Amino acid sequence: xxxxxxxxxxxxxxxxxxxxxxxxxxxxxxxxxxxxxxxxxxxxxxxxxxxxxxxxxxxxxxxxxxxxxxxxxxxxxxxxxxxxxxxxxxxxxxxxxxxxxxxxxxxxxxxxxxxxxxxxxxxxxxxxxxxxxxxxxxxxxxxxxxxxxxxxxxxxxxxxxxxxxxxxxxxxxxxxxxxxxxxxxxxxxxxxxxxxxxxxxxxxxxxxxxxxxxxxxxxxxxxxxxxxxxxxxxxxxxxxxxxxxxxxxxxxxxxxxxxxxxxxxxxxxxxxxxxxxxxxxxxxxxxxxxxxxxxxxxxxxxxxxxxxxxxxxxxxxxxxxxxxxxxxxxxxxxxxxxxxxxxxxxxxxxxxxxxxxxxxxxxxxxxxxxxxxxxxxxxxxxxxxxxxxxxxxxxxxxxxxxxxxxxxxxxxxxxxxxxxxxxxxxxxxxxxxxxxxxxxxxxxxxxxxxxxxxxxxxxxxxxxxxxxxxxxxxxxxxxxxxxxxxxxxxxxxxxxxxxxxxxxxxxxxxxxxxxxxxxxxxxxxxxxxxxxxxxxxxxxxxxxxxxxxxxxxxxxxxxxxxxxxxxxxxxxxxxxxxxxxxxxxxxxxxxxxxxxxxxxxxxxxxxxxxxxxxxxxxxxxxxxxxxxxxxxxxxxxxxxxxxxxxxxxxxxxxxxxxxxxxxxxxxxxxxxxxxxxxxxxxxxxxxxxx
Numbered sequence: 001x002x003x004x005x006x007x008x009x010x011x012x013x014x015x016x017x018x019x020x021x022x023x024x025x026x027x028x029x030x031x032x033x034x035x036x037x038x039x040x041x042x043x044x045x046x047x048x049x050x051x052x053x054x055x056x057x058x059x060x061x062x063x064x065x066x067x068x069x070x071x072x073x074x075x076x077x078x079x080x081x082x083x084x085x086x087x088x089x090x091x092x093x094x095x096x097x098x099x100x101x102x103x104x105x106x107x108x109x110x111x112x113x114x115x116x117x118x119x120x121x122x123x124x125x126x127x128x129x130x131x132x133x134x135x136x137x138x139x140x141x142x143x144x145x146x147x148x149x150x151x152x153x154x155x156x157x158x159x160x161x162x163x164x165x166x167x168x169x170x171x172x173x174x175x176x177x178x179x180x181x182x183x184x185x186x187x188x189x190x191x192x193x194x195x196x197x198x199x200x201x202x203x204x205x206x207x208x209x210x211x212x213x214x215x216x217x218x219x220x221x222x223x224x225x226x227x228x229x230x231x232x233x234x235x236x237x238x239x240x241x242x243x244x245x246x247x248x249x250x251x252x253x254x255x256x257x258x259x260x261x262x263x264x265x266x267x268x269x270x271x272x273x274x275x276x277x278x279x280x281x282x283x284x285x286x287x288x289x290x291x292x293x294x295x296x297x298x299x300x301x302x303x304x305x306x307x308x309x310x311x312x313x314x315x316x317x318x319x320x321x322x323x324x325x326x327x328x329x330x331x332x333x334x335x336x337x338x339x340x341x342x343x344x345x346x347x348x349x350x351x352x353x354x355x356x357x358x359x360x361x362x363x364x365x366x367x368x369x370x371x372x373x374x375x376x377x378x379x380x381x382x383x384x385x386x387x388x389x390x391x392x393x394x395x396x397x398x399x400x401x402x403x404x405x406x407x408x409x410x411x412x413x414x415x416x417x418x419x420x421x422x423x424x425x426x427x428x429x430x431x432x433x434x435x436x437x438x439x440x441x442x443x444x445x446x447x448x449x450x451x452x453x454x455x456x457x458x459x460x461x462x463x464x465x466x467x468x469x470x471x472x473x474x475x476x477x478x479x480x481x482x483x484x485x486x487x488x489x490x491x492x493x494x495x496x497x498x499x500x501x502x503x504x505x506x507x508x509x510x511x512x513x514x515x516x517x518x519x520x521x522x523x524x525x526x527x528x529x530x531x532x533x534x535x536x537x538x539x540x541x542x543x544x545x546x547x548x549x550x551x552x553x554x555x556x557x558x559x560x561x562x563x564x565x566x567x568x569x570x571x572x573x574x575x576x577x578x579x580x581x582x583x584x585x586x587x588x589x590x591x592x593x594x595x596x597x598x599x600x601x602x603x604x605x606x607x608x609x610x611x612x613x614x615x616x617x618x619x620x621x622x623x624x625x626x627x628x629x630x631x632x633x634x635x636x637x638x639x640x641x642x643x644x645x646x647x648x649x650x651x652x653x654x655x656x657x658x659x660x661x662x663x664x665x666x667x668x669x670x671x672x673x674x675x676x677x678x679x680x681x682x683x684x685x686x687x688x689x690x
Contacts, residue, residue, distance in 0.1 A: 004061045008047045014040040019071040020081045022089070023064035030089035032060050035078040037337070039069050059544075060093045075340040076347065083310035095269075095289055095303040105283070106131040106140045108200055113189050114182050115196040117144055117155045130324075131203045131282060148178040150214075150236040151199035153192065155179065203282070211237065255279050255363070257328035261370040262300055263378040266532065267291055267547055267556075269300060270378035273308075274370050275326075286377050290548060297333040305329065305341050305355070309348060325349035330358050330367055391550050392435030398551035399497070402543055403536065405523055409497035410434055412554075415464070415510070416501040416562035417447070417456045427460040428566035431495070432558050442565060454509040457500055461513040468494055469517060494522055501559050503528035503542075504535045511537035527559045586628050593620045597629065608633050 019039045023032040036042035046053070046061050053061065072078050086094055107120035111127025119140045120130070144155060154161065156171060156179070164170055164183040174181035182192040202210050218233035259274040269291055275283040289300070309325050325348045335341060338355055345353035358364040396408040403409075412432045417425065431441035445463065447456045498514075500506045507526035514522060525543075526535040532552060533542035545552040589597075596618050601607040607629070615626035 004047055004064075007064070007066045009043065009067065014043050014069070015071055016040045017071045018073070018075050018078045019069050020078050020085060021067060021069040022085065022091075023060065023093075024066045024068070025063055026065040030085070030091045031064055032091050032093040033082055033085045033089065035075075035082040037075055037078075039071070043067065043069070063093075075337060076344050079306060079340065079344050080310065083306050086307070095291060095295055095300065104140055106143065106203070108196060110196070114154050114161070114192055116157075116161075117148070117153050117196075117199065129200060145178075146239050147199060147202065148173070149239045151195050151202070152178055152180040153196045153199055154182060156183075211241075255328065256326045257330055257363075258326050259330045259363075259366050259370045260301065260304060261332055261367060261374045262297055263371070263374040264291065264297075264300070267553070268378075268381075270374045270381060271300070271304065272370050272374040272377060274366065274373075276366070277326075284373075286374075288378075288381050298335040301331045301333060302335040302337075302341065304331075305335075305345065309345060325353060327352075328354045328356070330356065330363055332367065332371065333357060392554070395435055395550035395554040398545075398549055399554065402534070402545055402551055403497070403523060403525055405497065407496060409495070409523070411493065411495045412497045412499060412558055413464075413495040414499040414501065414558045414562040415457065415460055416559070416566040417453050417460070418563075418566035425456050426566060427456060428562050429460070429464060430558065430562045430565055432554075432561075435554055437561060444565070453502060454505045457502070457506045458509040458513045461498070461500075461510045462517065465494070465514060465517050465519055465522075469519075494519075496523065498522055498524045499555060499558055499562075500524070500526045501529070501562060502526050502535075503533070507535045507537055527555050529559075532556070586625070586632050589625060589629065593618070593625070596620065 016038050018035075018037050020033065020035045021039060021043060022030050025031050034042070046057070046067075070081065072081055104119050104121050107118055108129045108131075109116045109118070109127070110129055111125075120128070148155065152173075155173065156164070160171060161183050164174075164181075168184055170179065170181040170184050170186070173179035174184070174186070180187040180192055180195055182189065187195070198210065214233055214237050218230050218237065221227075221230035221233060255276055256278070257276045259276060261272050263270045267290070269289040271287040271289055273285045274281050275285070295303075325345050327349075329345065334355065334357055342353060342355045345355060358367050396410065399405065400408045410433060413429055414432075415427055415429050417427045425447040427445040427447055429443040429445070431438045443464070445460050447459055498510060500510050503526055507524055510526075511524050514520075514524065524537055527533075528535060528542070531542075532545075532547075534545060534552075534555065535542050545555075597607065597615070600618050601610060610630070612623060612626045612630065615621050615629055616623060621629070
């Protein structure tokens with residue numbers, strides 16, 4: 001692994017001018033491209049203290065073997081050069097906007113003598129005007145079918161057009177009035193282009209002028225008693241209004257904007273864009289972006305502006321990605337150099353462009369809608385990936401190879417510890433078989449002796465596998481308790497791989513417990529949250545899985561599920577212990593009545609929401625005692641109200657009636673603070689949609 005100090009530029013050799021820099025690996029391949037207002041300040045930050053860098057930045061500088069830079073005159077020039085280099089070198093540590101699918105657009109070939117309306121995918125061409133993109137090709141064809149009644153422009157291919165001219169007979173669309181038939185001379189090239197121009201004006205949002213013109217012509221035809229023409233214009237108006245109804249009016253001031261939103265986790269981000277033209281949503285587009293390094297939302301916005309609009313052709317105003325620069329770009333967070341990006345967009349458009357975060361009103365509401373779509377699209381992407389049999393098989397085979405296991409880990413168990421400042425320590429165990437969660441085998445543990453992460457991890461592993469050994473012995477003796485009661489032996493089936501949430505200390509604690517029990521056929525690894533490193537027992541260096549690895553994705557899902565399950569149990573335990581603590585001080589409330597209250601209401605939240613009359617239903621509770629109980633639980637204890645909720649959905653992992661493997665700790669004062677889990681909480685971001 002290269003040492004950054006070996007290729008650090010000499011002190012004072014880096015200019016303080018704006019510019020663009022490239023990091024190259026030992027083979028000369030560009031791994032990262034960046035731009036800076038001050039090259040010296042930016043590049044020195046990569047070499048000042050490698051240990052203090054963000055883990056992913058550290059990975060980049062240790063992957064690289066050299067750095068070079070180019071000085072430019074302005075920050076806008078730096079942006080343009082950065083775009084060109086990213087396009088040319090495709091560096092692995094830069095965010096790359098790639099479509100998760102190919103979006104079709106409605107194209108008008110203005111560069112031809114007789115322009116054609118058609119569905120077009122792929123790279124955008126010069127001289128062609130695009131509308132969209134649309135989510136489906138059928139949506140374009142439906143729009144064309146409606147509008148060609150009013151704007152009978154050519155939609156046929158060049159071969160069909162040429163053949164019709166040779167035989168002197170138009171196609172079917174020419175006979176039914178949905179094409180002006182320029183192929184046989186019914187209209188001239190100028191007249192046909194006027195039809196196409198009207199179509200483009202309507203699609204560009206200038207619908208009110210078109211509606212008023214047709215209404216005026218219909219009234220004039222009716223006054224002149226040209227009733228057939230008036231009826232035809234009436235039908236044309238109906239067709240236009242139907243086409244307009246299919247495009248939602250979101251902003252009433254004729255806004256021309258692109259609205260961008262993101263949903264992301266540590267590895268990927270979902271990007272959604274709504275193209276609003278003339279106050280109507282004219283198209284929608286989405287990407288799934290691989291985050292090779294840690295990037296903020298503002299940095300994602302930077303890359304979006306650069307890559308989506310950076311290649312705009314000045315003659316057509318359309319970029320290689322097919323996006324014309326709008327008057328406004330609405331984003332959830334501004335990049336650091338927002339004014340520079342505004343200047344770049346303004347140059348590309350040829351007029352002022354606003355890059356901003358909407359704060360209120362219709363534009364803010366529309367941004368929230370786009371954010372919901374981004375989250376739903378991300379959810380669909382993750383569900384599709386986790387449910388893909390091929391992906392699961394690949395993940396298991398990659399794990400086997402990376403961890404050097406004798407067989408693919410068909411059964412994986414993961415243990416996570418959760419506590420608040422070493423109080424109310426609990427743990428969870430989740431099970432994945434064939435890459436899918438097996439919720440019937442989930443278990444929860446109340447930890448009695450472990451006072452820190454490693455001790456608690458050692459205790460839980462010891463208890464889980466001691467139970468496994470006992471049930472194995474019971475099975476051999478054919479007289480185990482589980483067999484006598486007819487219950488399945490939940491712990492008799494050991495995992496191929498035991499995953500712990502944490503780094504080297506937690507892995508070492510789990511391995512010690514297995515060694516003490518004499519278990520040698522269960523592999524152990526840990527997934528550290530900070531760098532997503534995989535730690536193995538006795539190894540001084542972690543295993544680094546590729547960021548796009550299906551094996552890493554599976555380990556993250558297992559770890560996140562264990563964390564969710566542990567946090568849910570921890571919340572329940574805290575609520576119960578807090579309720580007991582509050583009721584201890586109520587005069588006249590003995591242990592029997594206290595147990596009756598807990599049985600009736602179950603949680604502190606439900607007890608606080610109860611009325612005096614509802615409390616008096618409990619045997620032995622009179623009005624005075626009920627009022628004292630409500631007074632005792634009405635105000636949260638110090639620290640309770642400010643304790644933030646840890647991430648994780650409601651507890652739906654274990655089936656109803658599940659026997660939980662726990663050792664109940666004595667109830668004590670409620671713990672204060674924020675629940676934590678193992679080496680750190682993992683928030684599972686975004687599920688998804690469009």
